[in-house]
Amino acid sequence: MKMLNRVLCALALFAGLSAFVHAAPETIKFSHVVAENTPKGQMALKFRDLVAERIGDKYVVEVYPNSQLFGDGKEMEALLLGDVQFIAPSLSKFSKYTKQLQLYDLPFLFKDMEAVDRFQRSEAGQALLESVKGKGMVGLGYLHNGLKQLSANDPLRVPADADGKKFRIMSSDVLAAQFEAVEAVPLKKPFSEVFTLLQTRAIDGQENTWSNIYSKKFFEVQPYITESNHGVLDYMVTTSTEFWMQLPDEDREVLQTALAEAVAHGNKIANEKAMKDRQNIIDSGRSQIITLTDDQRQQWVEVMKPVWTEFQEQIGPELIEAAVASNQ
Ligand code: SIN
Numbered sequence: 001m002k003m004l005n006r007v008l009c010a011l012a013l014f015a016g017l018s019a020f021v022h023a024a025p026e027t028i029k030f031s032h033v034v035a036e037n038t039p040k041g042q043m044a045l046k047f048r049d050l051v052a053e054r055i056g057d058k059y060v061v062e063v064y065p066n067s068q069l070f071g072d073g074k075e076m077e078a079l080l081l082g083d084v085q086f087i088a089p090s091l092s093k094f095s096k097y098t099k100q101l102q103l104y105d106l107p108f109l110f111k112d113m114e115a116v117d118r119f120q121r122s123e124a125g126q127a128l129l130e131s132v133k134g135k136g137m138v139g140l141g142y143l144h145n146g147l148k149q150l151s152a153n154d155p156l157r158v159p160a161d162a163d164g165k166k167f168r169i170m171s172s173d174v175l176a177a178q179f180e181a182v183e184a185v186p187l188k189k190p191f192s193e194v195f196t197l198l199q200t201r202a203i204d205g206q207e208n209t210w211s212n213i214y215s216k217k218f219f220e221v222q223p224y225i226t227e228s229n230h231g232v233l234d235y236m237v238t239t240s241t242e243f244w245m246q247l248p249d250e251d252r253e254v255l256q257t258a259l260a261e262a263v264a265h266g267n268k269i270a271n272e273k274a275m276k277d278r279q280n281i282i283d284s285g286r287s288q289i290i291t292l293t294d295d296q297r298q299q300w301v302e303v304m305k306p307v308w309t310e311f312q313e314q315i316g317p318e319l320i321e322a323a324v325a326s327n328q
Contacts (some may be wrong), residue, residue: 035215043266119326152205189233214277
């Protein structure tokens with residue numbers, strides 16, 4: 001009997017050990033809505049590669065671009081349900097969870113991407129990453145895309161040109177107010193539907209960055225793009241508290257470092273990519289880029305800027321001040 005017990009113990013130990021030795025790496029899903037050839041697409045692929053290189057025996061990152069797995073509107077829910085482990089939604093898409101990030105949607109808040117960067121690195125900017133804490137999410141860092149431009153079926157030079165026109169917007173009340181300020185009609189729609197809405201002329205225009213306008217071919221169905229640089233489209237790389245906290249400390253550290261490096265890579269290429277895609281659009285001859293005169297731009301500023309007052313209580317006046325200060 002003793003002998004039998006010993007044999008059984010040895011077998012159990014062997015089975016346990018071989019299961020350990022052959023354990024398949026855990027799959028980490030990174031879902032996003034844009035094309036691969038964008039700052040976010042490239043960041044996610046870099047993260048996948050760094051994880052494979054550094055801790056590939058334990059984790060494998062699968063990247064799902066182009067809303068393949070979840071579109072916006074669904075990706076945060078999927079994260080909280082544990083169906084994906086990483087997402088990087090636009091900062092405009094968090095308003096269901098925090099009102100503070102609405103800051104980034106205020107029109108004409110930042111004069112350029114350097115100012116955005118300065119603010120995001122500041123204490124106030126870093127503290128904002130914590131605004132989703134307690135909502136089941138962990139904000140791991142900011143990722144740049146760039147400044148937004150206005151595209152439309154007709155030329156937009158002054159605010160009156162937008163009067164009565166339908167614009168697709170991300171799910172943000174600030175962006176809705178921004179278009180209402182110019183008497184336009186804002187429609188909250190998922191990113192994956194924008195091309196078709198533009199192509200079928202169900203809407204007249206939209207706002208987006210050069211890399212999104214180029215990679216999603218919006219320029220092929222929008223004859224005019226006004227280089228307005230009126231707002232920023234950046235991201236928060238986000239994971240779920242549940243996933244993040246159950247990781248062994250040493251694995252979490254490796255993943256966090258890999259992610260920080262991937263984000264640095266995405267941020268490094270963002271501006272270059274924006275300028276390249278702007279040029280690609282010019283070269284295509286499909287869309288005319290409208291450069292505003294100082295006076296025309298000032299008209300947009302004057303009409304849109306009162307939106308700040310409407311949202312300052314929800315966002316926090318001190319945050320707005322800190323963001324404005326980053327322009328110096
Ligand atoms: C994105 O860049 O993630 C999508 C932006 C949009 O919805 O317009």
